[in-house]
Amino acid sequence: MTDNPSHDILFQFPLLPTNVTLAISATNLKKSYGEVQALDGISLSVEQGEFFGLLGPNGAGKTTFINTLVGLVKKSGGDASVFGYDIESDYREARDRIGLAPQEYNVDRFFPIREVLIHKAGYHGITDEEAASRAENALKTVGIYDKRNTRFDWLSGGMKRRFMLARALVTDPELLILDEPTAGVDVELRHDLWEIITELNDAGTTILLTTHYIEEAERLCDRVAIMDQGRKLTVASPESLMERGSDTIRLTLENAPNEPPAIDDERIESLWIEGAQLVVTARTGGEIAPALIRALDHNGHTVLDMNIERTSLEEVFVSLTNGEEPGKSVTSQQEVAQ
Amino acid sequence: MSVRTTGLVTLIHREILRYVRRPWNTFLPPTITNALYLIVFGVILGGRIQVTGTSYIHFILPGLIVLGAVSDAFQNASFSIFHGRWNEYIHEVQTAPLSYTEMVVAYVLSSALRGTLIAVLIGAVGVLFTNLLPSMAPIGFAHPFLVVAFVVVITLLFASFGVIGGLWAEDFDHLTVMNQFIIRPLVFFGAVFYPLNDLSPFWQNASLLNPMVYMVEGLRFAMLGSSTLDPRVSLGVLSVVTAVLVTLDVQLFKHGFGLTD
Missing domain, CATH: 3.40.50.300 (P-loop containing nucleotide triphosphate hydrolases)
Known part of the structure; x- marks a missing residue:
């Protein structure tokens, strides 16, 4: 011993x-x-x-x-x-x-x-x-x-x-x-x-x-x-491992359009409208957020609130063991005040 | 004590403590059972049974000692290993840095010691009975060294056999099956209660396939000074069988029989 x-x-x-x-x-x-x-x-x-x-x-x-x-x-x-x-x-x-x-x-x-x-x-x-x-x-x-x-x-x-x-x-x-x-x-x-x-x-x-x-x-x-x-x-x-997943950015707009606005940024993986919110997924939400707000402002949209939902190890785990892409479900949240 | 000896000694110590702390379960039952055997077969019926050269109580005592010693040696090893497997606490031993030989030696020695203690208790009961009854000659030990040698070898043999039983059993019923259907018939047809030369030549020869015969006849010679079989043959056969069984035990542990997935 x-x-x-x-x-x-x-x-x-x-x-x-x-x-x-x-x-x-x-x-x-x-x-x-x-x-x-x-x-x-x-x-x-x-x-x-x-x-x-x-x-x-x-x-x-x-x-x-x-x-x-x-x-x-x-x-x-x-x-x-x-x-x-x-x-x-x-x-x-x-x-x-x-x-x-x-x-x-x-x-x-x-x-x-x-x-x-x-x-x-x-x-x-x-x-x-x-x-x-x-x-x-x-x-x-x-x-x-x-x-x-x-x-x-x-x-x-x-x-x-x-x-x-x-x-x-x-x-x-x-x-x-x-x-x-x-x-x-x-x-x-x-x-x-x-x-x-x-x-x-x-x-x-x-x-x-x-x-x-x-x-x-x-x-x-x-x-x-x-x-x-x-x-x-x-x-x-x-x-x-968590960096391998996608963050989800939820932007609450003053007058949300029916269709998501065209934003030219190659870091964006997907975007869609959910009620008054524009939902964007990207690998690094914190980095893309300022550019998103500027682009929306340039297009005439007013952002009232924004949440960045970080990808979690659990999501990566589930995606790896199920063969799905991570980033859709949410378990942790980081709020960013406008 | 070296580091490696400490592991072996600890396992032996643990195994001995397990039965020493429960004398009501381990030592008292065989003592009472054998006292009853001696009362019924030795005292009550003994006077009516003729055995050449000695009283019946003297004749059956070596067999009863063998019966008690081997049963407990077998039961201790098989139960300890099987119970450890059943509740999985044998993992404490398996995951320790003990060699497979040390594991086997610890289980065999501690179980053989229990069988030896039972042999001493039954012998003491026999001595007590023959000394208390004025019509009986006291029990003698014609060849004390051979008495010790036979008790040691037979308890080692059945402890080694018990290790196999403990590894093989998958259920508590299997332990009962081994005791009732293997050990007990061997004992009862092992010349415990009758002289071997009372049998016909065919059954005498058939009995030689039963290892219990060598044990009973060997211890009988060591205690009474006479028996049907040559004690050197008995001791030789039993020693060889014991060595084979211990070697088999070590191989079973090494290959994880009954122990690993």
Whole structure:
């Protein structure tokens, strides 16, 4: 078990393995269940210290990808390594570096949660005394220390979710994998969990997060991969993904015409009239807005109000996974006063 | 303790704690059951059953020890692994940096220890009975080293077999099926309650296919000083079977049989 990843690797393994700079490296990773390709040749790289998100609809292959890394799923083809250690030939080294908080509860029901943590730390080679200390710290970190002598089944739903994180943290992992960590939890707990994992990431822990909450990915992740049907569709930062969508500009006109006025600007993707509003879609709404107002003024139209509706990661996600163009639906809004 | 030894020791410790903390479920039932066996077959019916060279209670005690030890060793390994799979908390072990051999060794050793403790309890009940009854000669241990050797080998063997059962079972019913339809018939036709040489030559030879016969006859020799089979043959056969089963266990873990998708 290591406290400081880079130091331990250097001290214990003078001949550094390949891909040492990557926390996760997957090349053409495949997993099939009969005719179903759960992973259809995924290639993915996650750098050390990165906060990386996996987005995708149910059945996209996110959990299969994670379970392949930790040894709960046997790959059908391709290669994967964690901090340079192959997940099959160097499985012990790879698994020692991972802390996993799965979506489904899979906790030892026979023992109080403090002992469960001590056992988990022990499996990773941590001595009894140190394991006991880490268990208490992990329970304090997630705020359920006073329940330390309670068995998992007797915890509330929120406490169970907190415990899953504590168990992942007790081995002080270099790579923390969180599979839907905030699924079904209340807003307060969600923010608590965000705070904890953000601090861990700031301290150098690499984090791989799967989530259905787009806001979570936008807020936390340095980069996200969008997956669908076992394939990786794209990898980019949330910001650059959002730039791929179109903004919607809504201009309220004093006397709106029945037909949209002719405006000669190649940045405009489409425009139409909706009641008293002229609706324009363009890649960068903030940049085109002044030119639009000038052009309308030149054509004799008075603009009373204007809203720019920014494209969201959710729209990009939906468009990528459905094969539609982004930018039509609206989830976030930026108002610009005239 | 090295880092890697700590992982193995922790898993063994966890497995032992699981049954030691529940003596009412783990140690008391076989103790009571075997006390009842000894009362009925040893004391009440024993005087009417003729066995050459010894009293019936002395004759059946090695078999009862084998029956209790192997049942519990098998049950512990199969239940622990299957329950872990059923509730998926075996993932805590699977995702840890333990080698597949260490995982198997931990489950086998902890289960064999439980079987050994049961053997000691049943032996103690037998000693108690024969000492309390003035008409009985006390239980002897003609070859103490062989007693230990047989108990260790048979519990290891059935713990290893239990690992396969725990990996194979898909439902709690499967565990019952294995116990009722495989273990129990082997035990009852394993010369626990009758001398092997009371059978016709054909059935004597057929019985040699039953590994339980080697266990019962081996322990009988170790305790009473005489048996139908040569104890060296019994110990050799059982050791080989145990080694094969442990090797198979490790391969099953390595290939994720019953453990990975």
